[in-house]
Amino acid sequence: MVEPRVHKLNEREVRPDGEYVLYWLRWNRRAESNHALAFAAGLANRLNLPLLVLESLGSRDPYANDRRHTFVLEGVAETAARLRRLGAGYQFHLARRKSEGDRVVYEAAQKATAVVTDGYPETLAGPTAVFDVQAYAVDSSCVVPTNCIEARSYAAYSIRPKIQRLLPQYLKAVPPVRLQKRFGGHAEDTGNGRRERSIAFRIPHEPIAKLVASCEIDHSVRPSTAFRGGRVEAERHLQLFLEERLRRYSGEKNEPCAHATSDLSPYLHFGHISSLEVALAVQDYAREHKLVADEFIEELIVRRELAFNFVRYAKRVNSLDELPQWARATLDKHRPDPRDPVYTREQFESAATCDDLWNATQKELLLRGKIHGYYRMYWGKKIVEWSATPEEALAMMIHLHDRYALDGQDPNTYANILWCFGLHDRPWGERPVFGTVRWMSRAGMDRKTGVKAYIQEIEYLERTGKEQIT
Ligand SMILES: Cc1cc2nc3c(=O)[nH]c(=O)nc-3n(C[C@H](O)[C@H](O)[C@H](O)COP(=O)(O)OP(=O)(O)OC[C@H]3O[C@@H](n4cnc5c(N)ncnc54)[C@H](O)[C@@H]3O)c2cc1C
Structure with a gap:
């Protein structure tokens, strides 16, 4: 285990009469290539204790929906089986009510000697959990631990040499997890009459659609036509x-x-x-x-x-204040520029613009939950062009990603949406609305890509609900 991945969350001692080491699995929903799991297993071995993995899925996010819940639940049976083979206990907790917090995690932590969880940037994960026992967050999201890059980088060219220098040290497989003590007991349900709201080892045998239907989430966003989780x-x-x-x-x-x-x-x-x-x-x-x-x-x-x-390092990942000075200045200068057309939220969301390529990209998001990377740039740039203000454009892109993208609410979501406004980019030639922020044209898409074939592919998907490519 390489130290920069590990962050001690408090100065507490281990609980002497604890029954296990608890790994609260929040972001790295896997049993392989997981530094947090490896660290938790090493700690359990050193303390001569078994390991209990608690994976949770909450319904609190205002955008929690059938698409994301289904994708996560599709992975649970496999993760459970793989962890059981390693000898770890495994409990999956589905918080069905919005009001339900992380109570089950804190209850499990009451019996733990120490707690390990996934390290993830606080701007997205929320405030760090507070445990009354020794606790660690371990970063397993990136190849080079995020803490190794000590300051904010403003472009790919400035972070690239730093990453390349560190790759020989970090581009190495995570050693396989070996647990000395198998988890003997049951991973308990929460008890206290709340048993029905929590599931241990049972979830793989329950129909996923039924579980999803029972959650207090947005049921109007259907599972992806293209991607099954796990x-x-x-x-x-x-x-x-x-x-x-x-x-x-x-x-x-x-x-x-x-x-x-x-x-x-x-x-x-x-x-x-x-x-x-x-x-x-x-x-x-x-x-x-x-x-x-x-x-x-x-x-x-x-x-x-x-x-x-x-x-x-950003203060607010969803704010234009995070843009470089040149981008903020040029967007401000072009604020009074007329925009034509300007679309409403409903028109964007229902793919009802005047541009058949843009509509197809939006339909891809609605159906698959992901847009191809090249067209995703075009999708974003046109929202900037067709919104009354940069702020409205930003809010629209974040809303559509939050609601429909399976890869949304990710560091990549915010960095790339802000890229449409100049983040991590450089000034280009000046033009209306965008100023010197890079613009993309439909003519460029027609010239460089197979627009017609793409529109046909998405029309087929919309008509039949079936993917031609799997
Ligand atoms: C407006 C806009 C919004 C975006 N929102 C998201 C998002 O919500 N989630 C997301 O993961 N990506 C997002 N991207 C970046 C990129 O479009 C996707 O990562 C990529 O299309 C994912 O498809 P893939 O896995 O087939 O990519 P591949 O080309 O196969 O790339 C492999 C992996 O590399 C990473 N990657 C690829 N392109 C980029 C990029 N430009 N920046 C950072 N990482 C990249 C991703 O993790 C990707 O899965 C967005 C881009 C734009 C322009």
């Missing part, structure tokens, strides 16, 4: 990428109909797979098959970790 699916996408897409990636990654990208972002977001193991697998495969994977590694590590760096 470790097996994450591994399948990785394998498909290695065997069929990696060799085409650098040439075709900006052609949505070529399906040359990995589609791993939902799995990375929910932690069903780690960027570390993806990077190692891609590196090994590329070496063995004499392929160049530099462009993919640039996105997966440099760009993704630039986004984590942004949310780690």
